[in-house]
Amino acid sequence: MKDSKGQILKTSLLLFLQKGFKEVTMKEIVKSSGFSKGAFYHYFSSKEEVFKEVIDVYFSQMLHLNYNNLPSNSLQSFYQANLEILQERDNILQSWYRETFEGDFPNNMYYILFDALRLLPEVKEQQTKRIQEELKAWEKVITNALTNGEIKTTFSPQNLAKQFVYSSDGIAMHMIMISSSEKLFKEVKEIWDSLYESVKA
Structure with a gap:
C-alpha cells in the first residue's frame, strides 16, 4: 500500500x-x-x-490476534498476553487520534462494527469466523491447562472458553456508554482474573 x-x-x-x-x-x-x-x-x-x-x-487487524504467538501452556499467561496486545493496539489508536484531533479518544469500535455488519455483508461471515477461531484458541489453552493441572473445573473447555470470550464482549458493549478504553480493559481483567481464580487448581 x-x-x-x-x-x-x-x-x-x-x-x-x-x-x-x-x-x-x-x-x-x-x-x-x-x-x-x-x-x-x-x-x-x-x-x-x-x-x-x-x-x-x-478494523480486522485491531480485532484479530495471531493466537499461535500467545502462550499456550498456561491459561493465566494466555489471557494476560491477550489483554496486553489489545491494550497496545488501543494505545496506538489513541496516539493516532491525539495527533489528529483534540479531546478524548472515542471508544467507538463497536459502533463501527455495527455499521460494518449493516453495510458490508461479508463482514458478518468474517466476524463469525474470527469468533470461532478465538474460541478454538481458548479451548486449546484450557485443555492444556486442565492436562497440566493448572486448573480444575467441571466445565468443558468449550463452555469455559465461551465464559471468557463472551464476558469480555458483554463488558465491551456495556462500556460503550462510558467510552473509556482504560476502564474497559480494567473491567475485562477483573472478570478474567475472577474466572481464573474460580478454576485455578
Whole structure:
C-alpha cells in the first residue's frame, strides 16, 4: 500500500471512530486527509469504498490476534498476553487520534462494527469466523491447562472458553456508554482474573 493511500485510510478510521459512518462526509475525509480532491479520488470514489477498506485493513487487524504467538501452556499467561496486545493496539489508536484531533479518544469500535455488519455483508461471515477461531484458541489453552493441572473445573473447555470470550464482549458493549478504553480493559481483567481464580487448581 502506498503511503498516501495508507494516510487516507488512517485518517478515515479516526473520523469513523469519532462520528460513525453515517455522520462522516466525503468532504470531511478529503479535507482531513490533506490531499487534493483529485489525488483522493485517484484511490477512492465513494465513502462506502473508503469504509470497506478501512474495515479490511485496520478494523480486522485491531480485532484479530495471531493466537499461535500467545502462550499456550498456561491459561493465566494466555489471557494476560491477550489483554496486553489489545491494550497496545488501543494505545496506538489513541496516539493516532491525539495527533489528529483534540479531546478524548472515542471508544467507538463497536459502533463501527455495527455499521460494518449493516453495510458490508461479508463482514458478518468474517466476524463469525474470527469468533470461532478465538474460541478454538481458548479451548486449546484450557485443555492444556486442565492436562497440566493448572486448573480444575467441571466445565468443558468449550463452555469455559465461551465464559471468557463472551464476558469480555458483554463488558465491551456495556462500556460503550462510558467510552473509556482504560476502564474497559480494567473491567475485562477483573472478570478474567475472577474466572481464573474460580478454576485455578
